Amino acid sequence: MFGCFKKKKTNKSLEDLKKDVVIDDHEIPLDALFKRYTTSEKNGISEAEATNRLNRDGPNALTPPKQTSKWIKLAGSIFGGFNFLLWCAASASAVGYGMDLSMSDDEEVPKDNMYMAIILATVVTVTGLFDFYQNRKSGNLMDSFANMIPPKTLVVRDGATREIEVKDLVVGDLVRFRGGDRVPADLRVTLARGLKVDNSSLTGESEPQTRNMNCTSKNALETKNLCMFSTSVLEGSGEGIIIGTGDRTFVGRIAALTTQVDPGPTPLAKEINHFIKIISIVAFTVGIAFFILALVYEYPPLKAIVFFMGIVVANVPEGIVPTVTVSLTLTAVKMRKKFCLVKKLQAVETLGSTSTICSDKTGTLTQNRMTVTHLWFDGKIKDTEILPPNDHFKGEKKYEKEDSYQKLLRCATLCSRSHFRVPEFDVPLAKRVVNGDASEVAIMRYCEMIRGDGQVDEFRKIMPKIGEIPFNSTNKYQLSIHPMSKKQNILVMKGAPEKILKLCSTYYQNGETKNVSKKFEKEFQQAYETLGSYGERVLGFCDLEMSTTKFPPGFKFNMEEPNFPIKNLRFLGLISMIDPPRPGVPEAVRVCQNAGIRVVMVTGDHPITARAIANQVHIIEENVQVTEIVNADPKCDPASDEIYGKGRLKPTGAVVIHGEQLTTMSPKTLKAVVTNYHQIVFARTSPAQKLQIVEAFQSVGNIVGVTGDGVNDAPALRKADIGIAMGITGTDVSKQAADMILLNDNFASIVTGVEEGRLIFDNLKKSIAYTLTSNIPEITPFMSYVLFGLPLPMSIIAILMIDLGTDLWPAISFAYEVPESDIMQRAPRNPLYDKLVNKRLVMFSYMQIGAIQACAGFTTYFVLMMSNGWFPQDLLNISEQWDNKYIDDLEDSYGQQWSYESRKALESCCYGTFFFTIVVTQWSDLFASKTRKNSLVMQGMENHVLNTSVIFTCFLAIFVLNTPFVNEVLGVQGFRLEIGFLALPFAFFIGLYDEVRRYFIRTYPGGYIYKETYY
């Protein structure tokens, strides 16, 4: 029985890691613990034994999460996605050029294919490197968070105390620690001297936790005789025996759970992959179809390859990848200015798709600072002045003139053990360092705010403390004695309100001291309950002006065995305090709700406090009936599935669930809760339960965002579609597991992320709609070449000039588009239906705008041909002779005879004309795609990057067409301007059509035009 070691677990499954740890190291007697780990209370273990255990268990360090090799990421950026298609096209170009070389030994070989292969390979490589650079740049931000383990600690081995590296600790070691240290491993306390630890990073409990040698709970996280790895020691000192190291600690299990939980692809990544699949299928299907068709028409294989290559290149929207990257990067920069640090670029868009946010309470919705909020004196509950979190108090002092208030304030000022560490009056009061526990710190700040900077210390100097009985759990009060004047002393006391009242025989009200009556007791009880319902912590205050005859100046008070009265005191009032909501959080929650996002509170705090805060920040609306699942209900069997509206799941809008009840709740019941209730609070939750909650929301189709700051939040942060860590109070593990970090720990910053995320999706849709449009005018020339035998109106290089040249900047410029006016009034995006590319977008881009552009292209093509002597009817089925380079006397409609070179020169002018026509109509499409619903007038022209891109595109087109060497390499020639003007009517037609279309969408939502064209 004794002396056995726990078996080392191997091959831990995910389900095992999800379960809470069940250990008994905190329940067994210390002697049994010593025997179990073969250690000693005073001497620790031997050095040799420590070495053996270190070799057996490994170092006291967390296993780092697996990271993808950067070379694999680089390869993915260059060869993945659409780049794969472009590499196919480049290979086909190279093959075509090789075939040309092999078939024509003597004559000069056209270098078009060689140029195209080089251009394609270069552009794809540059694009891939750009994408890789952007992602890598963001990923490097986490390097500074790598080290989270305290470096050294004191350990006793062979009876000698020494300082060693924390990673060398083993189970059974006797370690010593004190205030300011971090706990080096999971350990059981064997000696405690005023020991208090901060477990907020682990459990979310914001109050310092007393630690001693007593086992107070079966729950390892609750009992007082255990200290957990990586928590902070705030006060006192202690010793303990290590019971877990490295990955076997609570934090280690959470970290392992974090690394094993697969976050899955982000919604944006899913959409991009979906989009790539669609376009790839279309490209290869059409390409292969035309390849076969070309062979059927008895074109040579080289020509067939050219057709295939042209179709593929034309279908690939090369601009979409840099648009995504620039859009996400730009948004990350914008959000960085608003205190949102984006670690994973794609997570920004995920936030825009979020339909549920599971938010922590302490530090996220609240300020993580106990603050005095209410007073009760003179028979009334009164609000206190609000302490500005980031500024000096400049407001009006409400109750300064009231005598009862002054006495209450005096008692609060004197009866305290907290003090400001150093006078730093230039620092805002809320941020000054105050020693003491949370309650006393809150009262101290309040008193300083009312009295003025430094006046509390001055007041205490006038009335110095003579004696003190500190707070303890037996008495439930603390008292101190101060000289009120040279002749008289005063006793001040504070503590649990009901305890204080029992010790009082009189109370002070409206300037008079009255005897306690039943009426007063009733009022007190009512006030106490009211303040309690706010979820606030309430303290009672009383005093006693001592008799001058019995306790003259110089009287020696005995604090151990009081020789002064502790009864018949005078009750002064109540002071209540709570961790208040952050400024802006209620409005932020309201904005989220208007945007269709449900905000859910998931906290380790008490249900009453949680509910009170939820009411204040509108997570639970006022006057809404709340179903409470806090206590076990004997009528219900928790293990069975429960249905909404029956049993414990009452048909109300809000629900508060205790973590203990969540433990026994069946998965189906939890699913019913998250489906039907829309104002939800989970209180007293454990780390595994938070993950359980996230998975429940995800299982019903929600896109879940989770906020958290503790190590316990790491699995949920990783599992969530977007994990949001706190930048100030968050632990390194939570920051590592999260996708985004709020640098100011403010929930309101999430709203910025939601808006930016939705904007990303909107802008990506617009960019895709714009980019896909040019595919049709790029494909139809090849179709006409094969089907109708027309001379080729467009070359592949011209297509590349559009996709990689003139279309690239405008496509990317959509990332800078301002939001439409209703972006935060829309419902969250349903990933099942609201795809990045849907049928209507394809129809709009391809069959509507694209078709108009194709008409424009062929119009200019035919007019150019007519101007040079080729009528449309004479162009049919002439491509075979046209491309025969040995026919130098092909006759046109006027009987003129054209040589091969002159025909090719005219054809290159056709390329240029068609190219320019697409550029002009794409300008119109660019402005048409600025909005999906609003009019262009409503949207405005604030996107200067987009406006500049039009100018750039114009100059680029002119440069490409008219620069001597450039147009020779690219195979185009300039044309006369009057032919280019033929594109303008079609550009106008596109703009007019789209404006009318959007008018109908706005006027008749749900109408036919809306169903047909709204993408």
Add this chain to the structure above:
Amino acid sequence: MVGSNSSRDDSQQRKSFLDKQNSSKTAKSRVGSSEKSKSSKTEKSTQQSEKKTERSTANTTIKSEAPSKKLITQQSTASIQSVGRRGPKMSDGTEFDAGPYGYIFSFIFLFVLWGLATMLAIALVWFNFSRLDRQYPIYFGDGSFLGGAPKVSFDPNPRQFLEDGTKNAMSWNIYEFSTYVNYLIRYKQVLKKYSGGIGKQKVKKEEMCKNQTMTRENACKFDRLTDFGECTLSLDNLERGFGYSKGQPCIMLKLNKIVGWVPNLSPSKNKTKCPSGDLCCGQGIKFKCTSNADVKFEYFPKTGIPTCYFPYANQGGYEQPYQMVKLTNITVNRETTIECAPEDSSLNTLASGKTNEARFHILMTKNRPVETVG
């Protein structure tokens, strides 16, 4: 043994202590059985427990006192409020459901849109078409893609027949008619473009160019029977093999037709006296051919293409002038490259800067077919 007993006694004492606390708590605050594990918590826990107890009691009282109707009303109100505060619902795609016949309207919509775009395109093309002159394109001559200098071309061009291979080569066997029949067919096709070329065709009334000046509207006949010697393009000569059967083929050399182009020849030193009225007399456009072998060239007519056949203006019945070159002394079984270019400097270079020449290859063989005895 003693130590073990001592440990057990301590355990029992602790249990007793817990029981006492539990009893005390139960008596004072009526904490339920679930609170046993929390009995030793600090003051905060105690306060919270008491709050819970009081709250639970208060809730129970309120519920027991309220009539059932009020409860129902409150629940309804809460439900309405709850629904109203949910914000916009997530889309499930139903608002885009156009019904089973929705695709019909989609097609109609597309056809209307395409119709409008197509009509706009046709209108623009027709408008530009209607502006065109019947005889002159908008862009021609110098500065256009066709250029200001006509390209030299030749017939018969073997690539016209898309034969196998990529080289521009004429190959034939003088003893096999089938090897050069395509070239003769090509000549027949060319002959169709000239008046009197086919016996059945009715002779037009146009005069010869030497007797009538060519105008913009009317063309004149090309004199293809004078001064061409053995290379006269006629059915009789084609029937006789047109030189291919003898190993001395005739190749037609000509300049591409360009609307409005007029030759601008350099003045010739040797002025020939011309009878009055003969507009085609004088030096014309001459070609000079070279080869990479010892091939002899004989030109018909020797004076070249007369300038009286220009300019071309898409006149009806226009007959393109040409010059014939007869190839002799061709080396058998050797591929010979022949290049023919105009002699005049104004025609030497094309607008693209390249040499204005026609290049082709010939490969002549003399393989007698093996005759079967018997």
